[in-house]
Amino acid sequence: MTALNLAAAQAVIEATLASARARAARPLAVIVVDAGGHPLAFAREDGASFARLDIARAKASGALAMDADTRVLAQRAAGNPVFFQSVTVALGGQIAFSPGGVLVRDAQGLVLGAVGASGDTGDCDEECVLAGLRAAGFNQEMVP
Amino acid sequence: MTALNLAAAQAVIEATLASARARAARPLAVIVVDAGGHPLAFAREDGASFARLDIARAKASGALAMDADTRVLAQRAAGNPVFFQSVTVALGGQIAFSPGGVLVRDAQGLVLGAVGASGDTGDCDEECVLAGLRAAGFNQEMVP
Amino acid sequence: MTALNLAAAQAVIEATLASARARAARPLAVIVVDAGGHPLAFAREDGASFARLDIARAKASGALAMDADTRVLAQRAAGNPVFFQSVTVALGGQIAFSPGGVLVRDAQGLVLGAVGASGDTGDCDEECVLAGLRAAGFNQEMVP
Amino acid sequence: MTALNLAAAQAVIEATLASARARAARPLAVIVVDAGGHPLAFAREDGASFARLDIARAKASGALAMDADTRVLAQRAAGNPVFFQSVTVALGGQIAFSPGGVLVRDAQGLVLGAVGASGDTGDCDEECVLAGLRAAGFNQEMVP
Numbered sequence: 001m002t003a004l005n006l007a008a009a010q011a012v013i014e015a016t017l018a019s020a021r022a023r024a025a026r027p028l029a030v031i032v033v034d035a036g037g038h039p040l041a042f043a044r045e046d047g048a049s050f051a052r053l054d055i056a057r058a059k060a061s062g063a064l065a066m067d068a069d070t071r072v073l074a075q076r077a078a079g080n081p082v083f084f085q086s087v088t089v090a091l092g093g094q095i096a097f098s099p100g101g102v103l104v105r106d107a108q109g110l111v112l113g114a115v116g117a118s119g120d121t122g123d124c125d126e127e128c129v130l131a132g133l134r135a136a137g138f139n140q141e142m143v144p
Numbered sequence: 145m146t147a148l149n150l151a152a153a154q155a156v157i158e159a160t161l162a163s164a165r166a167r168a169a170r171p172l173a174v175i176v177v178d179a180g181g182h183p184l185a186f187a188r189e190d191g192a193s194f195a196r197l198d199i200a201r202a203k204a205s206g207a208l209a210m211d212a213d214t215r216v217l218a219q220r221a222a223g224n225p226v227f228f229q230s231v232t233v234a235l236g237g238q239i240a241f242s243p244g245g246v247l248v249r250d251a252q253g254l255v256l257g258a259v260g261a262s263g264d265t266g267d268c269d270e271e272c273v274l275a276g277l278r279a280a281g282f283n284q285e286m287v288p
Numbered sequence: 289m290t291a292l293n294l295a296a297a298q299a300v301i302e303a304t305l306a307s308a309r310a311r312a313a314r315p316l317a318v319i320v321v322d323a324g325g326h327p328l329a330f331a332r333e334d335g336a337s338f339a340r341l342d343i344a345r346a347k348a349s350g351a352l353a354m355d356a357d358t359r360v361l362a363q364r365a366a367g368n369p370v371f372f373q374s375v376t377v378a379l380g381g382q383i384a385f386s387p388g389g390v391l392v393r394d395a396q397g398l399v400l401g402a403v404g405a406s407g408d409t410g411d412c413d414e415e416c417v418l419a420g421l422r423a424a425g426f427n428q429e430m431v432p
Numbered sequence: 433m434t435a436l437n438l439a440a441a442q443a444v445i446e447a448t449l450a451s452a453r454a455r456a457a458r459p460l461a462v463i464v465v466d467a468g469g470h471p472l473a474f475a476r477e478d479g480a481s482f483a484r485l486d487i488a489r490a491k492a493s494g495a496l497a498m499d500a501d502t503r504v505l506a507q508r509a510a511g512n513p514v515f516f517q518s519v520t521v522a523l524g525g526q527i528a529f530s531p532g533g534v535l536v537r538d539a540q541g542l543v544l545g546a547v548g549a550s551g552d553t554g555d556c557d558e559e560c561v562l563a564g565l566r567a568a569g570f571n572q573e574m575v576p
Contacts, residue, residue, distance in 0.1 A: 005190045038194035042186040046149045050182035050468065051497030051523055058522040077514040085517055093521035097514045122515070180338065180468015209339030226365040226385045227410070229373055233381035234346040235339055293478045326482035330474040334437045338470035 004032070004104055004112040008136060009040035012104075012115055016132025017045060020120070025128060028119035029056045032104075035113050037061045037094070045119070052118045055096055059125075060116030062095025063103050067111070070101030071126060100125030104138050112138075148176070148248055148256040152280065153184035156248075156259055160276025161189060164264070169272060172263035173200045176248075179257050181205045181238070189263070196262045199240055203269075204260030206239025207247050211255070214245030215270060244269030248282050256282075292320070292392055292400040296424060297328035300392075300403055304420025305333060308408070313416060316407035317344045320392075323401050325349045325382070333407070340406045343384055347413075348404030350383025351391050355399070358389030359414060388413030392426050400426075436464070436536055436544040440568065441472035444536075444547055448564025449477060452552070457560060460551035461488045464536075467545050469493045469526070477551070484550045487528055491557075492548030494527025495535050499543070502533030503558060532557030536570050544570075 009032035016030045027045035029052030034040055037060070044052055059070045066073055066087075074097040077084035088095055099122035104112045115133065117125040133139045153176035160174045171189035173196030178184055181204070188196055203214045210217055210231075218241040221228035232239055243266035248256045259277065261269040277283045297320035304318045315333035317340030322328055325348070332340055347358045354361055354375075362385040365372035376383055387410035392400045403421060405413040421427045441464035448462045459477035461484030466472055469492070476484055491502045498505055498519075506529040509516035520527055531554035536544045547565065549557040565571045 006187055010187065034194070036194055038188075039186060039197045040188050042183060043150055043154065044182075044184050049497055049499040050178070050180060051519075053183050054497075054522050055519060058518065062518075074515065077518075081514050081517075084514060088518045088521045093518070093524065096518045096522055098512075098518075178468065180466065180470060182468060209337055209342075211337040224386075226369050226372060227362065229369075230346065230350075230365075230376045230381070230384045230386075231343060233376045234342050234384055236381065294475055298475065322482070324482055326476075327474060327485045328476050330471060331438055331442065332470075332472050338466070338468060341471050 004034060004040070006040055011136040012132050012138065013041055013043050015135035016115065016117060016128050017043065019128045019131035019135070023124070023128070025124050026120040028117050028125065028128060029053050030115065030117045030129070031056045031060055032115050033057070033060045033064070033113050035064070035111055037064050040113070048119045055118040056100070056116035058094055058096035058116070059098065059101030059118065060114040062091070063101035063114045063116070064111070065091055065095055069099070069103055070096060071099040074098055074122070098122035100129060102126065102129045102133065102139070104133065148178060148184065150184055155280040156276050156282065157185055157187050159279035160259065160261060160272050161187065163272040163275035163279070164189070167268070167272070169268050170264040172261050172269065172272060173197050174259065174261045174273070175200045175204055176259050177201070177204045177208070177257050179208065179255055181208050184257070192263045199262035200244070200260035202238050202240035202260070203242065203245030203262065204258040206235070207245035207258045207260070208255065209235055209239055213243070213247055214240060215243040218242055218266070242266035244273060246270065246273045246277065246283070248277065292322060292328070294328055299424040300420050300426065301329055301331050303423035304403070304405060304416050305331065307416045307419035307423070311412070311415070313408040313412050316405050316413065316416060317341050318403065318405045318417070319344045319348055320403050321345070321348045321352070321401050323352070323399055325352050328401070336407045343406040344388070344404035346382050346384035346404070347386065347389030347406065348402040350379070351389035351402045351404070352399070353379055353383055357387070357391055358384060359387040362386055362410070386410035386413070388417060390414065390417045390421065390427070392421065436466060436472065438472055443568040444564050444570065445473055445475050447567035448547065448549060448560050449475065451560040451563035451567070455556070455560070457556050458552040460549050460557065460560060461485050462547065462549045462561070463488045463492055464547050465489070465492045465496070465545050467496070467543055469496050472545070480551045487550035488532070488548035490526055490528035490548070491530065491533030491550065492546040494523070495533035495546045495548070496543065497523055497527055501531070501535055502528060503531040506530055506554070530554035532561060534558065534561045534565065534571070536565065
């Protein structure tokens, strides 16, 4: 797929949650945002705490804001906490330093948007998103 | 239905958007929030502008905050603008004075959450939400 | 009474809610804040919507901020909406233009704090607060 | 008890403060919030500084937001400060990393809300809350 429209966003969410259930992850919230960081679709599984949307959105938005998956941003922030602390405030909290925020790219590498997930460990959140993106036809080249 | 879980929220959104397409409404954003005002699910149709989520959420959250559908709140606000302007700021913008924010109740009248829609006129937004709620088995007694 | 401590604040809340029940008011939230606008005690009756604390607090805080009960402030705001709209934003929403925010004074007229209530009409909210203050020994000279 | 209504919230606060006085704790602020994080009741003892409400509320709300008592969250935050710093901003400051924010559960483990206390050490704040919850009939299985 190359267009990140509502149908594609819903397909990504469905596949991400299917992956979470297949690996018995804790209840997740998953959001898909467009290239401007604006939400296209969102779902919070039963049992996920109420802040999970905010954290998932911060992951997706932060990945776009800094043009890198939050796995990379978390590593950078650990090495330079004062800068990334100031970035966090400058962005009004729209960034979160834990894996699970993943850029969505077309076949040419153009950024189409991002997915954010929160609920289990950052590693598990990211695995579910990557599986969901591949199942929905995005980021096929990314094999974690 | 009496439980407003993720499956129910997604059913409401699907039915609301089906109603919107059946009446050729402009592209909508629809959100379902729980009784605490926290999002369960959200979808923004292709072509809906990027602020539609914020407006839909403000309708849903505002209906819960003041315990009335936003159609009623819009009428009250027109009659008492200075109070409702201050309420808007006190609530951090989480209220919007236009039809389309509708409380979801169980058979006993208990508030389970709310739905908000934005994209067409407030009247049309509300009609789509009411049709969506009925189709998904909620608020059966409400016939607009 | 002349000191607005926790025991006095709780007495005011209990008497205010007793007054509300005696007149079959809708479920109320009531807050008592000290002279600095900081909360001493708060109660939200079962059935009052979740934003009622924010509105009650904005009434109490706003009365202190402008040194007048919110009944008076609502009248002023109706006559000069653009100024009071800017005040609302300058105060971060900590003011609400509806009766129910009442200054608490000692026998010499010194401001000790304020009470805010929200849930029914502003008039009813204020009547409950005034009755509660009198029952708890404050503002004895105020007979609405 | 299984319902966290106003009467139950007030009973929890009364028992928490009784526990604080029995152990000669410093003056506390205690808040009880519902499952959506919205305040039900609050009390600040005489002598507690004015920010204690905000801290107590951040403990209660943060426990709900992340589905864990703040004792656990404080441990996690110490091990992953950059992530939890970003979460703090994403949640608008509605989380505090110190013991004293405790989830309230029914007999089946369902989260009904949370209690937050602030004023003494985090350990002491938490002991008072746990004692208060048990005295009021909640979280009976929790023996610190």
